[in-house]
Amino acid sequence: MEQFFRKLGMFIESKRLLVIALSVILLIAALFGTSQLKLATGVETYLSTDSQAYQDYTRFNQHFGSNIVVVLVTGNDLTQLLQPANIAAMESIENQMGLNPNVVSALGPTFFIKQAVAQQTGSPDLPLDPAILQSIVVDPQSGQITPFFIRVLPDAQHALIAITLAGDLSIAEQNLVAGEIEKLVGDAGFSGVETVVTGMPVVLSQIEDMMSSSLLNMLLVSTLLMLVILSLVFSVRGLFVWRWLPLGIVLIGIIYTFGTMGVLGVPITMVTMAAFPIIIGLGVDYAIQFHNRYDEEARRGETVAEAIVDSITHIGPTIGIAIIAASLGFAALFFSPVPMVRDFGLLLIIGVVATYLAAIFLLMGILYMHDRRKVNQASKNGGMIKTKAEKAGFVERGLGKLAPWVIKNPAIIIPLALVLTISGLISDSKIATETEETNFISQDVPALKNLMALGEIAGGVSSVNILIESSNTTDPTVLAWMVQLEQRIALEQSDFITDTASIADLVLQATGGIMPESSEQVKQILAQLPVPIKRNLINDDYSAANLVINIEQVELVRIQEVRNQLAGYIVNPPGDVNVFLTGTPIIAIELFNALTEGRIQMTLIGVGLIFLVLFILFKFNLLRALLAVLPIGLILGWSSGIMYLFEIKYTPLTATLGALIMGIGVEFTILLMMRYYEERRKGEGPEEAMTTAMTKIGRAIIASGLTVIGGFGALLIAKDFLILRDFGIVTMINVFFALVSTLFVLPALIVWVDSRREKKQRLAVKSGRK
Structure with missing residues (x-):
């Protein structure tokens, strides 16, 4: 593998102009692909189109409608609601929407009043006198609204017009009809009352608007967080702004990701939109590793060409293995029954591959051209570029002091980690699962508040539909x-x-x-x-x-x-006769089952795939594969414990945590392990090799972990999406756990295992001599 990356480094060094030109061409193509991106909030994001539940729901919607837009009219009392102007306005809405080809039915107070009048007189004429209208609506004996009108007049202060949309409308078409209703209500001529247009189509329309703005805000915040984090923890030669180069490269990688997403038709959903801050964090992580190793080689006095080739040769395979392991962890999400979770996994794979390629080609090409120009300038001036002697910073000094303590205390660290894991896994079964879509967003969102108010007025009722075909x-x-x-x-x-x-x-x-x-x-x-x-x-x-x-x-x-x-x-x-159960509650049940049953399966598949590929890439070294996976596997229990303590529920996003954190966290263990074995090959003993590895690569691992945490931290600003906020909180904690496990559990474990092996080998040698 090193030979391949050495040749790749030599290619980048000799063909840097071609590499950069091709990167620009791909960037232009990606911008075109970005224009093809689409938002999605429909049932197809929750249920596979191949599932029986989805097919039954689709077939039902071909015949009938399940999406209802409600016009809620609020007045002081029944007399005000039944004023001629308001009755005329309601009649106008019912009539015009009833003729709309995208509407199944429009039922409101005037329709039921006409029906009641027709039963008495035989002619469905609508009276205009409020007193007559009130005598029709109110039971003279009880003084209450008669049961016949409860559907449209639930109490004396509210009137409802229920507009059932055709079932075969797309989300975009539903939004258009909802917009027509809002305009019609605004022009209807209501007097002295308040009107609100609500219902799930209206809520979904506002969710799509919020998704667009939240995605932009998350990208901006994650970018700013990266700028701050890189300023504080990533130090390289050259101007101060040079430490921000990895972020610029990753933003180009994000454009590549957007473009690929548009070409492949992967939609932006409430789940996939969470991927972009994550990709920024992971991408900056990869770019940091390349930039950090290049800088390390340059500080040793290597030429620019040597530093490029050696850094790609040494860090390229390590990050490559981490990328493959992470991608397999993300690929476990393909086994989820929930389409938007599968899209989330695909998008993460596209993103990490795109940012990795941008780092290895574009970043290294730019570094070479920049430093080569400095060398040429220095040669013209009769001098050489001077590099500062490598000086240990605060982080390196801290890691240098931490390493000996960690190495000498495996008896404390490993049992404590196991106890926390077992406790967390026991609490996992007690964590609730959330499938109600309206609970994925803030209850303060206006459209949702209106929907909840409607539920309180009309009664908290949902419908199961039995589709009868014959x-x-x-x-x-x-x-x-x-x-x-x-x-x-x-x-x-x-x-x-x-x-x-x-x-x-x-x-x-x-x-x-x-x-x-x-x-x-x-x-x-x-x-x-x-x-x-x-x-x-x-x-x-x-x-x-x-x-x-x-x-x-x-x-x-x-x-x-x-x-x-x-x-x-x-x-x-x-x-x-063929009979099928369907409706919104059935969809919710299917999603609940998909999340509860698929979550454990995804995690186990992710762990298995990562272990298998590491076993192969480590040349069938079972011990090394176990050492890379075990420390991150432990935090799956830690994560469950945190979710239980903070009462965070499983959602389509948090259900991905097992496979996700394995894919992200295993990179940290691989980086430290590979550097440790590199030092061991130089002849250092287990303790010395681990101390050197932690000191040399530890800074980059911490910087990488902080950038990933910063990426997830951007999810916290999506305050309208509770599903993103909870996911952001838990994953930030999990990445921190991954750092802790990598810097505490892994070193203690590796040195303990390696020292015991060396001891056995020495004893065996002594026994052989005797």
Whole structure:
């Protein structure tokens, strides 16, 4: 491997202009690819398109709608709500949105008032007198709003217009319809009342806007943090600003990453957007290692060409092994059932490879050209470039004092690390899992606050949908089966299910409870029903029906129990009927299962892949592979302990922590190990070699760790995204743990193992002599 990197170093040294020119060409191409980037917040980011749950949900949305935009009208009392101007405004919204081809139905107070008037007079005329309207809406005996109007008038201060969007709309199309509704509400002419347009499509629209601004802010903050960190902990020859060169190189690598992402069609989601600060931190880490080793070689008095070739020869394989190990750790995320977690893993791999290549080619090419020009200038002036003698800094002096203590106390360090790991792993099963999308963002986001206010007004209810497909869902046999199903649900699930609704209910209401004898009679009845009422319960060609089950907001585990029981109710439908359970709660259950079941699998696969590749790259040296993986494996337990103590839940992001921290942390152990064995090959003993390794490479490892922590720290400014904030907190702690494990556990472990091996070898030699 060293021979390959030596040849690579010689190529970069001799072809630096070509290398830089190609880097610029790729940069231009990447800028074009960046224009292809897209945001994604839909169900396809949570569920694989190959899964049965996603296919059922998609098929349901081809027939019906599950996304609802609600116009919430708030007044002082019912009299104010029913003023002529407000009634006219609500009627205008209901009528215009009802005609919109992207809307399934628009149901509000005026629709139900017309229905009530039609039942009394036979003509659906809308009265304008507030007194008459109030007499229709209010029960004269109780003085309360009648149950018929509760869906649209939940109390005397609020009116609701529920606009169900067509199920096959993209997120962008949903945003457009939501924008049309907001404009229509603004122009409707409401008087003396407040209006709010809310619902999940509105929330998702605001989330996409926040994602764009948060991503930009995170990139800016992570860049500033890198500038500060590099100023404090990374010292190289030349001007002060020269220590910021690694950051500039990595920002170019980020552009390469954006471009590749756009070309491959990897979307920006609430999970993948977290990758960019991470990539900046990791990329600066790689660039620091190359720059640090080049500077070290130059300080020894090597020529510019020798320093370039030797630094690439020595640090190139080390970082290359770390890159491969990290990429395999990230590749474990491909085994997640959650698409945006898989995209997160792919994006991390693209990012670390892009920044690594930028560091080895562009950074080293620039360093060579800069220092070569200085040499030429010095030669013209009749002199040579003078390099300052290498002087140990504060960090090196501290590491020099730390190393002997660590090496001499494995009996304290290793048992303590194991106890913390075991304690953390025991607490892991007690960590909760969060799958509610609205809990991934701040509860102070205006769109979410409006949605929560709606939930409090209208009641915390969500819906499970039973999709019924048949050649003819108007068959009386099918309708009778629906009725029996609803009766069983009402009888056996009354604790959690508030009510049910189906086309069978509407037919029986129209006939006074008598089931028609033929499909033709059913169709005649349906033809007379208002379109907004039936449209979301049966499709136009009668091939699909929707049985709606409204359930209370309870714990997801309880909803899963209800789901399992409902699945048992629909196993024997009549005739050619096919039945599927779907809806938002079902999606949440699938995500919950994916996170809880896939998380451990991803971690184990990540550990296994990293160990396997290190075993191969270390020429089948089992001990070295174990020593590289074990110290980072220990912190998986430490991480669980921290999450338990701080009550941080597992989310699509924190579920990736096991594989992620293995991929990141193993680089630190590889860097220290490789330098240790390099010193051992020079003839130093275990203790001396480790002291030298910690002193020489320790500064760069600490600088690398701090840059990675700084990258994750940028996630904390995404205050609107709680999912990013929690992830940032835990990963910053985990990277710190990785540094601690690398600088305390690994040295103690390696020297203890190596010393025992040497001792056994000496004894064996003595025994052989005797």
